[in-house]
Amino acid sequence: MNLSFTEENYLKNIFHLNFNIDENVSTNAIAEVLNTKAASVTDMLKKLSEKELVNYEKYQGVTLTEAGQQKAISVIRKHRLWEVFLVEKLHFKWDEVHEVAEELEHINSEKLINSLEEFLDFPKTDPHGDPIPDRYGVLKSQELIPVSKLKIGDKGLISGIREHSAEFLKFLDKTGLILGESLKIIDIINFDGSVMVLIKDRQQMISREVAKNLLIAL
């Protein structure tokens, strides 16, 4: 079955919301991320339910069916592969790729996306460290821990982020907190949760807010 852009966006965002909270996704939550009104969401949920892409019970929120989940993962796969293309081949910065990928993720061609994946040499993650589902829809994510949960002395590689705003990404660039760098916890300030980290042989203080959004592979 062929879905509209709109339907694909609903499925993708329900997937992300469910991934984050792991219970039924609420109408309001969907309205918020899709920048639309609750009434519109209700209408669409009825339609997606009709197509058996979501499990929907009035007033109880939704989850994706297996079919809905597969469709969502396929959109995410396309989004992330295109992001890799933009950064690796067209030299976009990692804070510049998202909007364009939002459009490219809806181009429908199995051949295109599989060829692109091969052209990019089967990348495991996108420029933000997020895992890329394989062509069979299998999405395996590495265990990542926010810096804010680490103890003094812990050490690992910067491997992901929780917040994807261009603001945050540019800040990380500027302070050298780049994906793949090794990072060690030097000190944690009780007063406000700031963390002193060792990065590129330099000590650097980061706020609790940053620490919560920076993910490490131990």
Add this chain to the structure above:
Amino acid sequence: MNLSFTEENYLKNIFHLNFNIDENVSTNAIAEVLNTKAASVTDMLKKLSEKELVNYEKYQGVTLTEAGQQKAISVIRKHRLWEVFLVEKLHFKWDEVHEVAEELEHINSEKLINSLEEFLDFPKTDPHGDPIPDRYGVLKSQELIPVSKLKIGDKGLISGIREHSAEFLKFLDKTGLILGESLKIIDIINFDGSVMVLIKDRQQMISREVAKNLLIAL
């Protein structure tokens, strides 16, 4: 002003129709290429006229305004650059690129398309020999002559085609009538307009229909 996919497709196809016939484009002609009904076309022409993208007079057909033409050329630029990408980088065959390019041509990002052009090394033509407009909207086409208009002894390079169907493209592949090959007219059969050509040191007979659709740069 941002246009819908549909509006972009109307403009692009009006451009192509006008390029081929060079007079006002008729409602029916548009309906035919867009696979829609004349009544729908009339509605859209009114809307495009409102936006000053076409010059429309009831019952008299349309032409593009300068703004409409620029928009059409920008869509064509994207279509052709993506086709080059698909063939050169993703190893699509030249008869496999059109449908996907029809989707990709609507992705809106100046940065994307200019970076892609650079990545592809500023190609002059697409895989079918059609010229690629530059970033300023300038489209310059080489003078090409169909084989059917040549005389015995004439010689040139295969440089374009008039018919873009996958059928025809696959036929050309099979018979070695590839873009860039040198071709010489050996004989013309008066009876049915067939032409004997020399291609890759081999003589080959082609029908008048093929000769009309194969374009040569002298």
Add this chain to the structure above:
DNA sequence: TAAAAAATTTAGATTAATCTAAAATTTGCT
């Protein structure tokens, strides 16, 4: 040059996606 034919436009519906305002239901709190 006046029918007839062809092309085009108008009128009136339909479908998808959206909205606001009002009604219904659930949740959370004394």
Add this chain to the structure above:
DNA sequence: AGCAAATTTTAGATTAATCTAAATTTTTTA
């Protein structure tokens, strides 16, 4: 438990793109 607040759904419109059928205009042709 029972009310108030928050959430969600329904009702009724709107906008874009499309369609069919009928009306209008242009073109062709005898």
